């Protein structure tokens with residue numbers, strides 16, 4: 418599907434078509450995903466995940482759900498934070514991404530993580546079961562943004578925290594313009610230089626164009642029913658971190 422549609426069309430899809438497009442793309446890029454992400458972000462992706470985990474407030478004994486866990490980088494960090502009495506459930510559409518995650522889990526010998534295939538929009542996890550739900554660059558890829566946010570609210574315990582890291586667009590127009598050029602011109606060149614899947618990086622650029630920016634995503638979260646919403650721009654606003662809470666009834 419990906420090769421016939423192209424990244425620009427892929428970024429505009431919705432529903433099952435988007436799910437299939439995203440699923441096949443991440444299956445395709447799973448093996449080199451970590452290496453290429455690190456190179457293309459000049460190693461900053463690791464720093465952004467560290468900030469997410471620090472600001473999440475995760476602590477010993479928590480149950481953390483990592484939606485769109487991919488190769489498990491966030492899930493592994495959370496597993497160290499919550500300790501042996503806590504647990505982490507990593508959910509992803511892509512079995513190939515989860516294979517990478519499982520290999521890392523086995524190397525570290527962490528017994529408190531479970532990886533499972535599933536859709537962030539309909540996880541089949543029990544309601545009100547998670548102290549914390551995290552998403553790292555997943556929400557933008559979900560086939561239905563609103564369904565994903567409602568699913569997060571469903572699985573969170575009242576008072577539980579949602580943390581979400583994703584691409585965004587700076588608010589200051591000249592900087593926004595520079596990052597537009599960076600996404601659409603520099604990143605595809607970097608991808609080509611590193612031998613990466615060019616369509617995946619074009620999709621990254623196009624899907625960022627269509628995703629709500631930091632303030633707009635705050636509004637979407639508020640409308641969905643989240644409380645105590647805070648957000649932080651990272652890399653001058655090209656990436657955004659949001660934290661919000663499921664209100665007590």
Ligand SMILES: C[S@@+](CC[C@H](N)C(=O)[O-])C[C@H]1O[C@@H](n2cnc3c(N)ncnc32)[C@H](O)[C@@H]1O
Pocket residue numbers: 439440443466484485486487488489490491508509510511514535536537538552553554555558559560
């Ligand atoms: C850009 S990767 C990020 C992976 C990881 N969170 C990280 O920090 O590197 C996005 C991941 O979200 C997954 N994904 C996209 N849409 C999804 C959905 N609706 N349900 C579950 N996983 C999804 C993809 O398969 C992919 O592994």
